[in-house]
Amino acid sequence: MRHLVLLTTFVFILSVASAGAVFAQSTFDLSISLPLTGKTAKFGEMQKKSYEMAAQEINAKGGVKGKKINLTFEDSGGKPEVARSIAEKMVDVKKQPIMVGEYTSACAKAVAAVAEERKTPYLVVASADDDITQKNYKYVFRLNPVSAHYDDALLAFIKDVVKPKSMAIIYESSPFGTAGSRNMVKEVEKAGIKVLVNEKYEAGAVDFKPILSKVKGANPDVIYMVSYVMDAALLMKQIKELRIDSRLFAGGAAGFDIPEFVENAKDAADYVVTSTLWTPQLNFKGSKDYANKFKSKYGEFPSYHGAAAYSAMYVVKDALERAKSWRQDDIRDALKATNMETAFGPVKFEDREGYQNQNFSDTYVRQVIKGHHQTVYPQNYANAKFIYPIPKWRERK
Amino acid sequence: MLVQLEVFLQTLIAGILLGGLYALIGLGMTLIMGVMKIINLAHGELMMVSMYIAFTLFTYFNIDPYLSVFIAAPLLFLLGVAMQKYLINPVLKVDSILPENQVILTVGVGMVLANIATLIFTSDYKSTPVPYATTALYLSDIWKDSPIELSFSLPWIVSFVIAIIITIGLWFFLSRTDTGKSIRATAQDLDAALLMGVNVKLMRVVTFGIGSALVGAAGCLFIPMYYLYPSLGGQFTLIAFVITILGGLGSTVGAIIGGLILGIFESMTATYLGMGWAPVGRFVIFVAALIFLPGGVASLLKRQRLGK
Numbered sequence: 001m002r003h004l005v006l007l008t009t010f011v012f013i014l015s016v017a018s019a020g021a022v023f024a025q026s027t028f029d030l031s032i033s034l035p036l037t038g039k040t041a042k043f044g045e046m047q048k049k050s051y052e053m054a055a056q057e058i059n060a061k062g063g064v065k066g067k068k069i070n071l072t073f074e075d076s077g078g079k080p081e082v083a084r085s086i087a088e089k090m091v092d093v094k095k096q097p098i099m100v101g102e103y104t105s106a107c108a109k110a111v112a113a114v115a116e117e118r119k120t121p122y123l124v125v126a127s128a129d130d131d132i133t134q135k136n137y138k139y140v141f142r143l144n145p146v147s148a149h150y151d152d153a154l155l156a157f158i159k160d161v162v163k164p165k166s167m168a169i170i171y172e173s174s175p176f177g178t179a180g181s182r183n184m185v186k187e188v189e190k191a192g193i194k195v196l197v198n199e200k201y202e203a204g205a206v207d208f209k210p211i212l213s214k215v216k217g218a219n220p221d222v223i224y225m226v227s228y229v230m231d232a233a234l235l236m237k238q239i240k241e242l243r244i245d246s247r248l249f250a251g252g253a254a255g256f257d258i259p260e261f262v263e264n265a266k267d268a269a270d271y272v273v274t275s276t277l278w279t280p281q282l283n284f285k286g287s288k289d290y291a292n293k294f295k296s297k298y299g300e301f302p303s304y305h306g307a308a309a310y311s312a313m314y315v316v317k318d319a320l321e322r323a324k325s326w327r328q329d330d331i332r333d334a335l336k337a338t339n340m341e342t343a344f345g346p347v348k349f350e351d352r353e354g355y356q357n358q359n360f361s362d363t364y365v366r367q368v369i370k371g372h373h374q375t376v377y378p379q380n381y382a383n384a385k386f387i388y389p390i391p392k393w394r395e396r397k
Numbered sequence: 398m399l400v401q402l403e404v405f406l407q408t409l410i411a412g413i414l415l416g417g418l419y420a421l422i423g424l425g426m427t428l429i430m431g432v433m434k435i436i437n438l439a440h441g442e443l444m445m446v447s448m449y450i451a452f453t454l455f456t457y458f459n460i461d462p463y464l465s466v467f468i469a470a471p472l473l474f475l476l477g478v479a480m481q482k483y484l485i486n487p488v489l490k491v492d493s494i495l496p497e498n499q500v501i502l503t504v505g506v507g508m509v510l511a512n513i514a515t516l517i518f519t520s521d522y523k524s525t526p527v528p529y530a531t532t533a534l535y536l537s538d539i540w541k542d543s544p545i546e547l548s549f550s551l552p553w554i555v556s557f558v559i560a561i562i563i564t565i566g567l568w569f570f571l572s573r574t575d576t577g578k579s580i581r582a583t584a585q586d587l588d589a590a591l592l593m594g595v596n597v598k599l600m601r602v603v604t605f606g607i608g609s610a611l612v613g614a615a616g617c618l619f620i621p622m623y624y625l626y627p628s629l630g631g632q633f634t635l636i637a638f639v640i641t642i643l644g645g646l647g648s649t650v651g652a653i654i655g656g657l658i659l660g661i662f663e664s665m666t667a668t669y670l671g672m673g674w675a676p677v678g679r680f681v682i683f684v685a686a687l688i689f690l691p692g693g694v695a696s697l698l699k700r701q702r703l704g705k
Contacts, residue, residue: 042521173673201672204632206623207415209550210667213407217400230522230624237622241533241550242407264524264624268531 027070028063028320031094032101033086033111035078043103046302047125047309048073051100053293054313064320069313076107083107087114087122097328098123098319098335100312103305105129105175112140121332125312126305129175133358139328141335141349141357143315144277144308147179150253153363154275155187157377161388162248164221168197170211170235171226171252180226180252196220203228208238216244226252233264240268243393248273258303262371267397271390273367278304278344279375281383282364286343304344311342403545408668409661410547416660417557418618422633423640423652424564425611431584431647432604433485435499439507440637441630443609446510447473447616448625449518455525462525463555466617470610477609480506481602507630514627524624527552556618563614564653567607571649580604584647612637639679643686645695654694658682 032051035044055069063069074090076083083102090096091114099115099122102108108127115122116137124132124140128147133140158164167188171177177200185195196218199211212235215223223246225235232255239249249272255261256274265272280291280301290310294302302310315338320326323334336357339348345361352360365377367386374384422444429437437443447469454460454468484506485499532551536543571577582590583600591597640659644651659682666678686693 038520041519170672199671199673202676204629205672205675206619207411207664207667208672209411210408210664211672213404213411214668216407217404230524233524234622234624237531238550240531242548243533243535243546260522264526266526266528266530 026067028067029070029072029094029096030098030100030316031072031074031086031090031096033074033076033083033090033099033107034101035103035107036073036075038078040078040103043126043305044075044078046306047101047103049298050290050294050302050306050309051313053290053297054310058313058317064317069317076102078104078107080104080106080110084110084114087111088118091115091118091120096120097326098316098331100316101125101309102127105132108132112137115139119332120328121335123312123315123335126308128179130179130355133355136356138356139332141359142355143312143344143347143359144304145361145363146355146358147176148183149360150180150277150363151184151187151275153365153377154250154252154273155184155191157273157365157386158188158193158222158248158250159191161377161386162222164193164247166194166196166218166220167222167224168215168218168220168246169195169199169224169226170197170208170215171200172203172228172231173200174203176254177226184224184252193222201231203231205231205234208235209242212238212242212244216242220246222246222248222250224250224252225256227255229255229258229260230264232256232261233269236265236268236272240393245392245394247389249390250274253277253304257366257373259300259373262368262373267371269368270371270396271368271387273365273376273386274373276304276364276366276373277361278307279364279366279373279381281375282345282381284343284345285341290343307344311344311347314342315340315347399544403547404668406545407547408664410549412661412664413657414550414553414557414660415664416657417560418615418656419636419640419660420653420656421560421563421615421618422612422637423644423656424567424649425608425615426637427641427644427647427649427652428580428611429605429608430641431649432580432601433499435485435497435503436638436641437503437605437608438500438634438638439480439503439510439630440608440612441632441634442507442510443473443476443630444612444616444619444633445514445625445627445630446476447613448620448629449514449523450613451617451620452518452523452525452625455527462527462617462620463559466559466614469617470614473613474606474610478602478606480609481605485605486598486601507634511627511630518627520627522624522626525620527621530621550622552621556621559618560615563611567611568649576600576603580607636679639683639686642683643690643693645693648693648695648698650698651693651695658694 034048035041055071059068074086076086102111103126105127108124109132112122112132116139121139124142126144130146130148133142169181171181197215251274253275257276262269291301318340319334323330347359349357349359364375364381366373367376376382376384376386426440450469451462451465454465455462488499488502529551534549536547571581579595580600582595583597640652640655644655662678663675666674
């Protein structure tokens with residue numbers, strides 16, 4: 001009797017397992033690791049929504065080679081050690097042939113190491129640290145530009161339009177802020193622009209007025225800042241209070257590039273320009289559809305983080321369709337041969353300037369005009385004319 | 398030369414305004430320190446709670462943060478009273494291996510508060526975008542031909558003035574009312590106060606309430622020009638702690654002077670050394686105060702009085 005029970009259970013388990021296997025064959029399971037809690041959760045949340053949106057669209061059109069994409073998400077909390085163990089689970093346990101995702105550079109580095117070790121292709125979506133694609137990794141691909149190129153368009157704008165003689169730089173003492181400042185100093189000094197003040201601050205500072213009065217005393221033509229949201233707003237508010245009349249206020253993406261910046265800084269945000277990797281006003285295939293769909297569903301336009309995630313899904317789909325088989329190496333070769341246009345812009349993974357498998361997409365400049373971010377530079381992408389020279393504080397309103 | 402003068406004066410103004418608010422944060426801690434002989438390490442978290450109260454009132458009921466001082470401070474008073482009565486007093490009675498386990502208790506309370514705030518409000522940054530946030534008064538508006546331009550931010554000035562009014566009110570309360578005198582008596586000599594018929598237990602509860610209310614008021618004064626997130630408390634606990642040490646443990650006048658010194662010192666380091674140095678400066682002051690002025694500013698004041 002006891003044997004019979006055991007046997008039936010065993011048979012039952014077997015049949016369930018095989019049913020599961022049959023079911024799995026009609027879908028393509030893809031786990032994505034993201035920060036859904038912690039400080040960077042806001043970006044992870046936006047990316048999750050964008051991945052889902054793209055997967056739904058793909059599934060509605062018949063999926064990948066007839067298989068529906070079945071997305072699941074794992075929360076890394078922005079912690080590299082957690083991201084690493086998630087990646088190991090994906091490859092070793094779930095036998096997933098491709099990995100996508102993560103947000104912070106630290107986490108992406110952890111996942112990239114696993115990917116290279118286990119020879120599984122990994123597509124980095126929004127992590128900017130230069131050296132992720134500088135390590136001669138064969139299996140790591142990156143969709144977003146590297147941080148050294150974040151300010152390309154902004155630099156061109158500064159050199160061509162503003163033509164300043166001097167600059168002040170204020171940046172957050174994080175890897176992102178430090179890298180931003182270092183690149184900027186290197187580039188402007190090449191152009192003969194003098195850096196008068198180059199100061200870092202600890203995130204969460206209450207009062208920027210002392211440092212800003214020093215900047216005011218130095219009287220630079222351009223003030224360039226790299227900050228997170230709230231610091232960005234505080235900086236511009238206090239610049240307004242002190243009436244520092246530089247010819248241009250420029251931000252390096254991140255905190256200056258999201259709607260919360262204008263919400264918090266209000267009129268002090270006017271005429272501020274910022275670097276960005278993507279804007280809802282761009283004219284790539286599917287950009288506007290994505291932006292509008294996201295807005296009607298979630299109430300606000302996505303930032304480049306979302307667009308990159310949305311496009312990454314299509315890049316994966318494209319690679320899976322072209323791959324000879326869905327084994328890791330074949331998918332890797334297919335990814336390497338990618339040449340397509342996405343909502344994020346054209347995607348092609350190149351080896352140059354010391355980077356491997358890096359997509360070099362354009363960056364853009366946005367300016368806050370009448371309380372909204374408008375794309376103003378380079379001119380072929382612009383949807384509004386930039387406003388320069390900007391009015392002095394005393395003359396505003 | 399004029400430019401240098403302008404930079405210096407503007408920095409000094411920023412330092413004094415910041416110092417006034419620091420003083421208010423420090424006052425609450427020093428008061429509790431004086432009476433209870435413990436450092437309340439949940440001080441910054443109490444401030445965070447009051448900031449969330451002000452934020453909620455502003456966002457959902459459109460109440461100005463300055464008005465919510467009158468709502469948040471009493472609420473924080475009650476919170477402080479409850480903390481003292483139901484958490485700290487029972488712990489005081491228990492014998493333990495650690496002599497200062499009430500201090501450890503306050504750390505725990507701080508963590509609980511921060512995590513509750515994360516649960517309710519998520520870890521996102523919040524702010525109260527008030528319409529007058531960037532309004533400022535300018536020297537050149539008053540004095541037309543002024544060779545230098547100085548700006549006085551309206552919300553900073555208003556916060557500073559309210560902080561001063563609260564401080565004067567506290568001084569009045571402590572020196573002129575019976576309850577205030579009882580509190581001071583408890584702080585000076587607990588046993589003597591007990592023998593003189595002071596209800597020491599009640600005074601402890603009241604003091605903790607007042608200390609919390611003070612930092613609650615400080616939270617409301619801070620939020621128009623700052624922002625908030627659940628883990629913001631630690632930073633301000635630290636500032637209050639430095640001020641308490643600098644001012645002399647338990648001295649109210651010391652805390653006010655300590656707050657001003659810290660505010661001005663931080664602003665000066667930011668201008669003349671670099672903003673990254675401000676936190677370093679804070680600890681240099683802290684260590685210097687412990688080594689060279691163990692009694693804090695209060696001991697200087699006392700020495701002078703004895704000299705007369």
